[in-house]
Amino acid sequence: MAKKLRKSNQERQENKKNELNKIQELNEKIQQWDIKPNSSMTLQAKKFSDLPLSPKIIKGLSDNGFTKMTAIQQHSIPVSLQNWDILASAQTGSGKTLAFLIPILEKLYKMQWSEYDGLGALVISPTRELAIQTYEVLLKIGKQFNLAAGLVIGGKDLKFEMERIYKMNILVCTPGRLLQHMDQSTGFDVSNLQMLVLDEADRCLDMGFKKTLDAIISNLPNERQTLLFSATQSQSLDSLARLSLSDYKTVEDPTLRNIVSAIKDKDNKTTTPATLQQSYCTVQLPKKLDMLYSFMKTHLKAKMIVFLSSSKQVHFVYETLRKLQPGISLLHLHGRQKQTYRTDVLDKFSKAQHAVLFATDVVARGIDFPAVDWVVQVDCPEDVDTYIHRAGRSARNGKNGKNLLILTPSEEEGMLKRLNARNIEPKRLNIKESKMRSITNNLQSLLFQDPELKYLAQKAFISYVKSIYVQKDKEVFKFEELPSEDFAKSLGLPGAPKIKFKGMKSFEKAKELKNMSRQLLLLKNADENGEVNTKKDKQVKTKIDKMFERKNQTVLSEHYLNLTQPKTDKKGDDNDADSDDDFMTVKRRDHVLVEEDLPELLIPTSKRAQKKALSKKQILLNQGSSKKFVFDDEGNAKPAYEVLGEAEFAKDGDLETQLGKFIAKENELMKTADIDDKNIAKAKKLEKKRKRQEKERMLQEGYYNSDDAESEEEIRYVVGTGNLDDDMVSDDEDNKATRKKVKYSRSGKDSDAESDAGDNVIQIENPETLEDLESLTAKLLQG
Numbered sequence: 178m179a180k181k182l183r184k185s186n187q188e189r190q191e192n193k194k195n196e197l198n199k200i201q202e203l204n205e206k207i208q209q210w211d212i213k214p215n216s217s218m219t220l221q222a223k224k225f226s227d228l229p230l231s232p233k234i235i236k237g238l239s240d241n242g243f244t245k246m247t248a249i250q251q252h253s254i255p256v257s258l259q260n261w262d263i264l265a266s267a268q269t270g271s272g273k274t275l276a277f278l279i280p281i282l283e284k285l286y287k288m289q290w291s292e293y294d295g296l297g298a299l300v301i302s303p304t305r306e307l308a309i310q311t312y313e314v315l316l317k318i319g320k321q322f323n324l325a326a327g328l329v330i331g332g333k334d335l336k337f338e339m340e341r342i343y344k345m346n347i348l349v350c351t352p353g354r355l356l357q358h359m360d361q362s363t364g365f366d367v368s369n370l371q372m373l374v375l376d377e378a379d380r381c382l383d384m385g386f387k388k389t390l391d392a393i394i395s396n397l398p399n400e401r402q403t404l405l406f407s408a409t410q411s412q413s414l415d416s417l418a419r420l421s422l423s424d425y426k427t428v429e430d431p432t433l434r435n436i437v438s439a440i441k442d443k444d445n446k447t448t449t450p451a452t453l454q455q456s457y458c459t460v461q462l463p464k465k466l467d468m469l470y471s472f473m474k475t476h477l478k479a480k481m482i483v484f485l486s487s488s489k490q491v492h493f494v495y496e497t498l499r500k501l502q503p504g505i506s507l508l509h510l511h512g513r514q515k516q517t518y519r520t521d522v523l524d525k526f527s528k529a530q531h532a533v534l535f536a537t538d539v540v541a542r543g544i545d546f547p548a549v550d551w552v553v554q555v556d557c558p559e560d561v562d563t564y565i566h567r568a569g570r571s572a573r574n575g576k577n578g579k580n581l582l583i584l585t586p587s588e589e590e591g592m593l594k595r596l597n598a599r600n601i602e603p604k605r606l607n608i609k610e611s612k613m614r615s616i617t618n619n620l621q622s623l624l625f626q627d628p629e630l631k632y633l634a635q636k637a638f639i640s641y642v643k644s645i646y647v648q649k650d651k652e653v654f655k656f657e658e659l660p661s662e663d664f665a666k667s668l669g670l671p672g673a674p675k676i677k678f679k680g681m682k683s684f685e686k687a688k689e690l691k692n693m694s695r696q697l698l699l700l701k702n703a704d705e706n707g708e709v710n711t712k713k714d715k716q717v718k719t720k721i722d723k724m725f726e727r728k729n730q731t732v733l734s735e736h737y738l739n740l741t742q743p744k745t746d747k748k749g750d751d752n753d754a755d756s757d758d759d760f761m762t763v764k765r766r767d768h769v770l771v772e773e774d775l776p777e778l779l780i781p782t783s784k785r786a787q788k789k790a791l792s793k794k795q796i797l798l799n800q801g802s803s804k805k806f807v808f809d810d811e812g813n814a815k816p817a818y819e820v821l822g823e824a825e826f827a828k829d830g831d832l833e834t835q836l837g838k839f840i841a842k843e844n845e846l847m848k849t850a851d852i853d854d855k856n857i858a859k860a861k862k863l864e865k866k867r868k869r870q871e872k873e874r875m876l877q878e879g880y881y882n883s884d885d886a887e888s889e890e891e892i893r894y895v896v897g898t899g900n901l902d903d904d905m906v907s908d909d910e911d912n913k914a915t916r917k918k919v920k921y922s923r924s925g926k927d928s929d930a931e932s933d934a935g936d937n938v939i940q941i942e943n944p945e946t947l948e949d950l951e952s953l954t955a956k957l958l959q960g
């Protein structure tokens with residue numbers, strides 16, 4: 178028995194030695210690799226197996242059907258393997274994900290990284306969807322490795338994450354939650370980090386994560402490798418590169434250890450693939466929905482993503498078009514839905530053969546839906562980069578795809594100019610008016626029947642107008658040219674909700690009035706000759722003068738305060754026009770929704786308005802009980818109830834007859850009122866029921882984000898080797914002992930300990946839920 182054990186130990190040692198030798202060989206080969214883009218080595222390496230890569234990664238790749246490399250993989254993987262920092266940009270769908278995942282796995286493997294070495298690599302993605310997708314690819318190709326990987330994309334149960342995050346070797350995450358862990362999770366140590374990857378790096382910046390990224394990067398060790406990947410390159414990306422890549426400016430100096438290789442896809446000058454057919458058409462804003470519906474009706478056998486500018490637009494278009502039953506299955510996705518619902522939609526759309534997905538730009542980047550035939554950009558993208566990324570959801574990895582950009586006449590010239598400047602020249606498509614089907618009447622009747630839909634339409638209208646208003650590129654987005662009335666009608670609304678740009682107006686007016694008040698003060702201090710006395714403090718003032726002054730100042734400042742109120746709140750926080758939700762209010766005119774039913778945007782928030790309302794109330798209170806007057810033909814006011822003289826009263830019969838008549842009349846009135854009341858009560862009951870059902874349906878479909886955190890679980894883990902199972906790490910002493918051994922074994926001296934760790938059976942904490950991505954703990958890259 179002992180002999181057998183010794184033999185197996187010997188075998189293990191032998192195996193380990195061989196493995197280390199092979200790693201040594203791989204390292205030597207990659208150091209000799211000529212990474213120049215035109216070198217024969219680079220150009221001749223067509224398959225993954227042509228590169229000096231470990232058998233583990235080759236197996237992981239081939240098991241998933243990846244054998245040939247794409248251009249970006251061919252050019253960037255050898256450079257990454259030589260430990261250079263990289264700023265890589267390549268077309269959408271060109272395989273960037275593998276281009277950074279392979280070097281991560283390969284590097285950690287060659288360093289013989291173990292679960293006790295802590296976090297070795299960090300991948301930061303701008304959206305949850307992209308992070309999930311990257312994580313899934315990592316799981317697939319990394320099965321052969323003995324590493325722990327986790328997905329941290331936000332969620333409520335911070336404690337749960339805190340307890341596990343320190344065990345991870347590779348983390349795929351979104352920026353906000355990562356920073357939270359850096360700040361709050363005591364056990365989370367990033368000091369050993371070897372690689373940082375920023376996927377869609379420019380998008381991370383566009384989404385306002387700059388400060389978060391700066392903070393994350395400042396927490397990371399300087400001695401690390403950094404890879405920045407994006408399909409487009411913006412100036413902000415350059416500035417990030419300067420911040421996060423070492424010696425960015427020393428590109429030409431090959432003697433420095435950390436230089437940047439800016440790798441671009443040499444074959445293509447533009448960032449859109451050649452297999453993508455690009456076209457555009459021009460349609461008046463009020464005709465857009467007709468155009469979309471007609472397009473869908475003529476493409477029932479297609480898989481299509483329809484991009485709209487806001488979640489409210491998406492919600493409205495989805496809810497109404499599904500009621501018109503176009504004959505193709507419809508899905509919708511935006512950032513206000515629950516993560517579980519979003520994941521479900523992604524899954525459904527990925528699997529669907531023919532379907533339409535209405536979406537915001539939350540899926541514009543990185544998401545890899547298979548076989549999308551059409552991308553339809555119904556609302557104009559905010560810039561060319563967004564256009565490229567949206568269009569890039571189709572024609573991925575050499576496949577064919579089509580993109581249709583719908584522009585309004587006022588957007589056409591500006592947007593085409595922007596696209597042409599980037600070598601993008603979509604073909605113009607002429608729309609046959611005769612083929613276009615108008616759905617305005619259908620929408621009107623839908624909205625008439627369903628107040629919920631009307632409410633959605635109003636929100637969609639406002640959010641669209643708002644989206645145009647806030648666009649930076651005023652040459653493309655001309656707010657003043659919006660045909661708001663017709664646009665509202667095209668959504669089925671009876672008219673455009675009036676939008677008042679509260680912040681802007683009050684800001685301008687406040688400036689004006691501030692000037693006026695200054696003039697008033699100066700005038701008040703003017704001497705008898707009318708000259709302005711600026712040295713008023715030197716005047717001799719009586720007590721009454723002072724009181725008068727103080728009183729007037731108060732009046733003035735109150736008045737001034739009222740005018741400037743919308744700009745500054747009590748705490749002095751800036752509330753002006755830039756505030757996202759507060760910058761416009763809507764005056765409604767055609768419906769009777771009560772205030773609590775209104776969207777936040779519609780509630781008048783100005784303190785002035787509230788004060789005004791208060792004062793009206795006050796006036797009414799002060800008035801005491803009201804008197805009712807009627808006006809005669811000459812316009813004279815008389816009390817509504819007058820006591821008649823006896824003779825006049827007797828004209829209509831004696832008291833008894835008149836009383837009888839009066840009672841009969843009142844009885845009649847009461848009967849009708851009773852019927853009316855019953856009808857109203859019935860209608861109310863029905864409405865209540867309908868609302869309840871609607872709410873239930875919406876809950877099922879993933880709206881009501883407010884309780885997201887309550888119900889969803891957004892963190893998932895792959896936990897590495899079995900000895901990371903909670904039970905096994907519960908005993909601290911044992912754990913410490915194992916750590917010591919494993920550390921020691923990395924130097925190759927204690928192969929028993931190493932193989933013990935390696936021999937552990939892999940534990941999957943919740944195998945059933947692993948696949949649907951909703952498990953809190955999943956599994957592993959196994960050895």
Ligand SMILES: Nc1ncnc2c1ncn2[C@@H]1O[C@H](COP(=O)(O)OP(=O)(O)OP(=O)(O)O)[C@@H](O)[C@H]1O
Nearest residue numbers: 243245246247269270271272273274408543545574
């Ligand atoms: N070497 C390869 N062989 C076959 N298919 C590949 C290869 N590399 C990537 N793919 C496939 O190509 C598709 C696009 O890859 P990926 O999502 O990595 O593109 P991307 O460049 O990151 O796109 P985007 O810029 O839109 O994020 C995926 O379906 C992926 O599985």
